[in-house]
Amino acid sequence: MNKTALVTGASRGIGREIVKLLSGRGIRVFATGRDTGQLESLRKETGCLAAAFDLAQAEVPAKLYAAAKVALGTAPDFLINNAGFNRRKMPVTDITAADLDEHYAVNLRAAVLLCSEAMRDMIPRRSGHIINVASTVVWHQAENYSVYCATKCALHGFTVSLIKEARVHGIKVTGVYPGGTDTTFRALERPDYMRPESAARMIVDTLFAPDDVVVHQLTFRPMAETNF
Ligand SMILES: NC(=O)c1ccc[n+]([C@@H]2O[C@H](COP(=O)([O-])OP(=O)(O)OC[C@H]3O[C@@H](n4cnc5c(N)ncnc54)[C@H](OP(=O)(O)O)[C@@H]3O)[C@@H](O)[C@H]2O)c1
Numbered sequence: 001m002n003k004t005a006l007v008t009g010a011s012r013g014i015g016r017e018i019v020k021l022l023s024g025r026g027i028r029v030f031a032t033g034r035d036t037g038q039l040e041s042l043r044k045e046t047g048c049l050a051a052a053f054d055l056a057q058a059e060v061p062a063k064l065y066a067a068a069k070v071a072l073g074t075a076p077d078f079l080i081n082n083a084g085f086n087r088r089k090m091p092v093t094d095i096t097a098a099d100l101d102e103h104y105a106v107n108l109r110a111a112v113l114l115c116s117e118a119m120r121d122m123i124p125r126r127s128g129h130i131i132n133v134a135s136t137v138v139w140h141q142a143e144n145y146s147v148y149c150a151t152k153c154a155l156h157g158f159t160v161s162l163i164k165e166a167r168v169h170g171i172k173v174t175g176v177y178p179g180g181t182d183t184t185f186r187a188l189e190r191p192d193y194m195r196p197e198s199a200a201r202m203i204v205d206t207l208f209a210p211d212d213v214v215v216h217q218l219t220f221r222p223m224a225e226t227n228f
């Protein structure tokens with residue numbers, strides 16, 4: 001398949017598995033995260049292009065997008081905003097300005113700015129597909145996760161608006177809402193949660209929906225989870 005993709009949060013977890021699946025389908029992928037060692041091993045394993053960028057810095061999303069375009073030789077057909085984190089469980093009384101800024105920068109601002117960059121190329125092409133990875137916390141908020149929930153709910157709000165703006169230009173947009181997945185996202189191992197490769201398969205499959213179909217919202221959970 002003669003397509004290109006930019007995947008964030010690709011050094012570990014769900015994003016890493018997304019890169020493997022896309023590369024296996026012949027898509028040229030630019031993979032990014034911060035861990036250069038993990039990115040290098042992914043590059044060797046899949047043949048993807050890869051470079052490290054810290055999305056917490058405001059100027060980085062534009063730089064990353066430009067670097068991906070140069071490396072791929074063209075604008076990406078698929079943008080997968082997957083990078084995200086939750087630093088720790090924090091009661092509201094413990095939240096600091098630094099906590100808020102850091103979560104906002106990675107979980108929301110970077111994704112929004114990358115969408116903006118990608119839309120500028122996708123609009124004249126009248127094609128493309130953007131995926132924003134949120135969480136089931138958008139539908140079911142939990143105590144002690146208020147900052148993470150707030151940033152993922154904001155990403156959801158942005159994505160719904162983008163779906164409407166992009167549709168008139170023939171561009172597909174999907175908001176993804178995974179439940180618990182057994183990655184390094186949390187310190188604790190959760191073998192009862194989804195395997196990252198399973199979550200990645202659900203996400204990648206939306207890119208291969210029939211041409212006349214767009215998946216607007218994709219929610220999925222491990223069978224162990226009852227937060228619905
Ligand atoms: N695991 C779950 O249960 C779960 C559930 C719902 C939603 N999600 C969402 O799914 C997405 C993927 O999560 P995951 O479980 O695969 O997490 P993960 O294993 O912790 O991987 C997170 C990825 O995000 C990257 N990242 C974090 N901060 C970054 C920064 N400042 N700059 C650039 N990259 C950064 C990491 O890169 P480095 O390691 O190289 O820094 C890593 O590649 C996230 O958006 C998460 O919120 C996860």
